[in-house]
Amino acid sequence: MMKIKIVATKKGNNVISRHIHSVFFEYFGHVIYDGIWVGKESSIPNIDGLRKDVVEGCRELGIGAMRWPGGCCADHYHWKNGIGKERPSRLHPIADPANPVWRHDFGTDEFLHFCELTGADPVLTVNTATGSPEEFLDWYEYVNAPKETKYGAMRAENGHPEPYYVRYWGIGNTDENVWHIDYNNPVAYAQTYLKYQTVLREDRKHLYFIGLGLSMRHGLPGWTGKALDHITRSQRALPPDALSVHHYLGGAKQGGKLCGDAVDFDEDGYYSLLNLLERYQYDIDLHRMTIREHAGPNAKTKICFDEWGTWHPEATFANNQNQRQTLRDAIFAALALHIFYRNCDIVEFAMETQLCNLLQSLFETSGEKCYRTPTYYAMKLLKDHLGQQLASVLPDDVDDDLDAIASVAEDSRCLTISLVNKHLHDTKSIALELPSGDWKRMKSDIITADDIHSLNSFDMPEVVCDRPFEIADIRQFDLPPHSIVRMMFER
Numbered sequence: 001m002m003k004i005k006i007v008a009t010k011k012g013n014n015v016i017s018r019h020i021h022s023v024f025f026e027y028f029g030h031v032i033y034d035g036i037w038v039g040k041e042s043s044i045p046n047i048d049g050l051r052k053d054v055v056e057g058c059r060e061l062g063i064g065a066m067r068w069p070g071g072c073c074a075d076h077y078h079w080k081n082g083i084g085k086e087r088p089s090r091l092h093p094i095a096d097p098a099n100p101v102w103r104h105d106f107g108t109d110e111f112l113h114f115c116e117l118t119g120a121d122p123v124l125t126v127n128t129a130t131g132s133p134e135e136f137l138d139w140y141e142y143v144n145a146p147k148e149t150k151y152g153a154m155r156a157e158n159g160h161p162e163p164y165y166v167r168y169w170g171i172g173n174t175d176e177n178v179w180h181i182d183y184n185n186p187v188a189y190a191q192t193y194l195k196y197q198t199v200l201r202e203d204r205k206h207l208y209f210i211g212l213g214l215s216m217r218h219g220l221p222g223w224t225g226k227a228l229d230h231i232t233r234s235q236r237a238l239p240p241d242a243l244s245v246h247h248y249l250g251g252a253k254q255g256g257k258l259c260g261d262a263v264d265f266d267e268d269g270y271y272s273l274l275n276l277l278e279r280y281q282y283d284i285d286l287h288r289m290t291i292r293e294h295a296g297p298n299a300k301t302k303i304c305f306d307e308w309g310t311w312h313p314e315a316t317f318a319n320n321q322n323q324r325q326t327l328r329d330a331i332f333a334a335l336a337l338h339i340f341y342r343n344c345d346i347v348e349f350a351m352e353t354q355l356c357n358l359l360q361s362l363f364e365t366s367g368e369k370c371y372r373t374p375t376y377y378a379m380k381l382l383k384d385h386l387g388q389q390l391a392s393v394l395p396d397d398v399d400d401d402l403d404a405i406a407s408v409a410e411d412s413r414c415l416t417i418s419l420v421n422k423h424l425h426d427t428k429s430i431a432l433e434l435p436s437g438d439w440k441r442m443k444s445d446i447i448t449a450d451d452i453h454s455l456n457s458f459d460m461p462e463v464v465c466d467r468p469f470e471i472a473d474i475r476q477f478d479l480p481p482h483s484i485v486r487m488m489f490e491r
């Protein structure tokens with residue numbers, strides 16, 4: 001029996017940001033066309049051209065923010081192609097079998113409308129690879145300036161007289177900036193960043209700029225520190241508000257063959273993939289130290305973990321980077337989210353990749369059909385932590401297969417606890433010691449299945465999903481193997 005004591009601590013910087021449940025999407029495979037955009041004339045139920053099932057699902061999840069147009073696509077995105085009535089298709093610069101030409105039916109207004117409908121904050125990634133500071137300024141004006149300006153007037157003509165007031169801007173994406181343009185030249189990126197910042201000198205202070213960081217998988221130690229030194233002129237000037245980190249784990253990326261197939265993995269593959277998650281903690285620690293050292297001890301720069309997830313071997317370009325997900329992916333997602341919550345003093349954003357039909361998606365669609373993935377249900381189960389204060393979890397023993405997070409609402413009346421038992425065979429007996437008070441259980445739910453290889457499909461969409469967790473005693477219960485449990489208490 002493992003005893004777990006929960007201690008509610010009041011601190012200024014331990015609120016779990018709602019942006020930790022965020023998503024990212026771009027023009028690859030069937031992510032946007034047909035995962036998000038089907039067009040107003042489609043027979044598929046839609047709201048102004050946006051799939052109704054996906055809009056509703058995002059709303060239910062309380063998605064905090066959406067990042068678009070990439071990713072790699074942001075490095076090639078020229079926003080003027082995607083507004084107004086004339087939207088010619090362009091060459092897709094990245095070989096993508098599902099999009100031999102780059103359609104622009106879904107552009108800035110459609111993206112921002114999608115955010116309005118779902119309640120998510122938009123994060124626009126600007127093109128620092130093949131774009132220019134001026135193109136960025138024009139886009140900014142289109143989105144945020146009054147209709148008396150050139151591009152504000154264009155926005156009004158396109159049906160949105162009021163500015164959108166987008167606050168969050170990603171200044172570049174890692175891939176082209178780091179790999180293709182100026183490999184291992186952090187100063188070159190910093191100079192670009194400063195130019196993009198300078199075109200908005202006055203407005204900058206009201207905005208939130210996400211600069212580039214680099215995960216350990218990029219193998220360029222020292223890169224982020226050098227970029228920060230230059231951007232801050234050795235700690236004399238404003239650092240980015242956050243640094244972006246991308247990191248995929250699984251057979252096709254970090255972990256190689258050890259993690260095995262998306263579905264037919266063995267026991268070693270199961271544990272190998274989940275154990276790789278310690279690399280997310282490493283990335284967070286690395287950025288925490290780098291920010292302190294290079295942006296100054298008082299810098300408020302946060303982490304935007306804007307691409308995270310599994311990347312299984314079957315997700316290749318030929319396969320539209322699509323992959324199947326099992327209960328293992330749900331457990332992976334829950335453990336990843338636990339890491340982000342645990343580091344909520346510095347992790348402001350985390351974006352699962354990508355929203356529909358690609359990698360660790362939340363939705364899979366095919367024409368009219370749509371189902372929610374195991375990862376969707378993991379996010380749904382844990383969403384009550386958002387906006388609450390992280391509490392301390394004090395186990396009386398060490399058990400590497402057990403992971404727990406607790407959070408308390410600001411008014412101290414609601415307590416949420418989530419537990420992951422990643423052991424494939426062992427049930428874990430838990431005794432909970434709650435903070436003092438007369439706590440009543442409001443709900444408890446579980447995600448598990450008899451077989452860890454279980455998956456959802458169009459025919460059987462709810463094999464892996466949350467279900468009521470029936471227990472007699474809220475202070476003492478058994479956690480089944482390979483399960484995720486979330487309990488909520490009120491007083």
Ligand code: AHR
Binds near residue numbers: 071
């Ligand atoms: O999500 C797929 C791609 O992987 C993104 O475009 C890119 O940023 C990352 O390397």
